[in-house]
Amino acid sequence: MKTSLLAVPRGFLSLLTGMRVTLAQFFKPAVTVQYPWQTLKMPARFRGHIELIIDPETGRYRCIACKLCERACPSDCIVVDGAKLEGEKRKSVTQYQMDFTKCSLCGECIEACPSDAIRFSRAYNLAGTSKDEYHYDLMKRPGPGEQGP
Amino acid sequence: MSLLATEPIRLLLSLLCIVAFVGGNAAYLVLAERKGAGRFQNRPGPNEAGYGGWLQPIADVGKLISKQLMVPPDADRLLFRLAPLVVLTPAMMCLAVIPFGDTLVARNINVGLLMVFSFGSINVMAILLSGWASRNKFAIMSSARVVSQNVAYEIPMLLVVITLLMATGSMDLGEIVRQQAGGFWHWNFCRVWINPLMPVTFVIFFICMLAETNRAPFDMAEAESELVAGAFTEYGSMGFGVFFMAEYANIVLGCSLATVLFFGGWQTGLGAVPAAWGGWGVLVGLGFFMAKMYALIFTVIWVRWTFPRTQFYSLLNLSWKILIPVSLFTLLLSSAMIKLLPR
Numbered sequence: 001m002k003t004s005l006l007a008v009p010r011g012f013l014s015l016l017t018g019m020r021v022t023l024a025q026f027f028k029p030a031v032t033v034q035y036p037w038q039t040l041k042m043p044a045r046f047r048g049h050i051e052l053i054i055d056p057e058t059g060r061y062r063c064i065a066c067k068l069c070e071r072a073c074p075s076d077c078i079v080v081d082g083a084k085l086e087g088e089k090r091k092s093v094t095q096y097q098m099d100f101t102k103c104s105l106c107g108e109c110i111e112a113c114p115s116d117a118i119r120f121s122r123a124y125n126l127a128g129t130s131k132d133e134y135h136y137d138l139m140k141r142p143g144p145g146e147q148g149p
Numbered sequence: 150m151s152l153l154a155t156e157p158i159r160l161l162l163s164l165l166c167i168v169a170f171v172g173g174n175a176a177y178l179v180l181a182e183r184k185g186a187g188r189f190q191n192r193p194g195p196n197e198a199g200y201g202g203w204l205q206p207i208a209d210v211g212k213l214i215s216k217q218l219m220v221p222p223d224a225d226r227l228l229f230r231l232a233p234l235v236v237l238t239p240a241m242m243c244l245a246v247i248p249f250g251d252t253l254v255a256r257n258i259n260v261g262l263l264m265v266f267s268f269g270s271i272n273v274m275a276i277l278l279s280g281w282a283s284r285n286k287f288a289i290m291s292s293a294r295v296v297s298q299n300v301a302y303e304i305p306m307l308l309v310v311i312t313l314l315m316a317t318g319s320m321d322l323g324e325i326v327r328q329q330a331g332g333f334w335h336w337n338f339c340r341v342w343i344n345p346l347m348p349v350t351f352v353i354f355f356i357c358m359l360a361e362t363n364r365a366p367f368d369m370a371e372a373e374s375e376l377v378a379g380a381f382t383e384y385g386s387m388g389f390g391v392f393f394m395a396e397y398a399n400i401v402l403g404c405s406l407a408t409v410l411f412f413g414g415w416q417t418g419l420g421a422v423p424a425a426w427g428g429w430g431v432l433v434g435l436g437f438f439m440a441k442m443y444a445l446i447f448t449v450i451w452v453r454w455t456f457p458r459t460q461f462y463s464l465l466n467l468s469w470k471i472l473i474p475v476s477l478f479t480l481l482l483s484s485a486m487i488k489l490l491p492r
Binding site: 008015019021022025028029031032034 | 352454
């Protein structure tokens with residue numbers, strides 16, 4: 001009898017406690033990001049599709065078209081081609097295509113690369129309406145600075 | 150001026166004002182509700198339409214109006230179309246007797262309180278109609294739930310109002326407010342020498358008001374995440390919009406009634422407005438009325454975004470096992486104190 005009578009004011013007080021908690025939230029600033037207008041910076045270890053690295057000294061791709069990434073890829077989604085330019089010892093990449101519909105972002109290609117020529121990009125705004133839009137020609141994709149944060 | 154002063158014109162104008170007041174409130178309380186929900190959940194709420202989302206209600210109404218009002222083939226066509234109006238009209242009619250200021254009342258009748266409650270209970274019948282007329286089993290089931298909920302909460306609501314009536318001795322809402330003149334300790338909420346449980350009475354009134362207007366945590370009528378839209382399942386377009394408006398009109402009505410009954414209506418709570426202010430005094434009173442009313446409406450929104458929806462049996466338990474015994478006790482206590490204590 002006594003406990004059931006006490007349950008009513010106790011329950012009411014617990015309701016008031018709940019209301020105090022929500023009121024405290026009411027005056028806190030919003031934590032959401034207004035997406036199209038504001039974007040979050042992607043973390044350093046974010047895995048987007050791979051991109052080719054440009055050597056800042058020469059302004060050319062570091063890739064030597066050795067095709068190790070093509071062989072390392074478990075999903076067979078990379079196609080690389082290269083040619084030897086006049087008067088150079090190394091080969092240069094002429095074609096680097098990847099099929100992002102198959103890529104599982106495992107990073108085997110990056111591990112395999114002997115010349116540190118590829119890395120994960122931070123691109124995540126990758127909506128599309130057809131499969132073909134995800135067959136990337138990495139030499140035509142915009143550079144790292146222009147691919148979003 | 151003489152034309153404006155005639156009674157029918159004055160009445161028509163004040164009723165027009167009430168319709169505009171209800172419409173504007175219904176539209177912008179929806180925005181306030183969504184903004185409030187956003188703030189309680191640490192997000193900004195609607196902010197795309199217009200600066201800070203101020204055009205959102207207009208966009209919503211435009212969208213609802215441009216949709217087709219579908220009537221299900223098996224539905225009772227007349228009742229189906231009538232139900233939204235039967236929900237909205239009583240709420241608007243009740244506002245006609247609410248005194249917003251000393252002289253600011255559309256129609257002052259001496260049984261205003263009785264009128265508010267008799268019209269207020271039409272709301273239940275209209276929701277039953279809407280469920281019944283749409284020939285949809287989910288709608289009928291949830292309108293049956295609404296009826297049992299509203300009947301359960303009508304009782305403690307009326308019991309606390311009777312408690313209050315014994316203290317005031319009048320059903321004239323203007324008279325009830327005039328009795329609360331002076332400092333805020335004269336407001337019925339604080340008049341513990343009439344009945345020491347007066348604040349409890351207000352809490353019961355407020356809970357019952359939430360339940361009667363089908364607001365969260367008692368929103369069994371709509372229960373959007375569980376029952377599609379409950380009794381309003383078959384309604385689309387502005388038919389649904391009118392139910393929405395009626396919900397907010399009922400909140401406005403309930404909160405203004407709570408202001409009148411417990412918080413001294415247009416009284417400032419700091420003493421009378423100086424007579425020298427003349428007509429401006431009425432405006433000051435109106436300002437205080439609105440401030441109290443919107444504070445209560447904010448509490449309604451606050452409650453909605455704090456508590457999860459109750460289960461149906463605990464909803465009925467709350468009414469029959471707690472609210473009704475407590476309100477009966479306050480009624481007895483109040484009558485005993487009136488009988489025994491010298492006035």
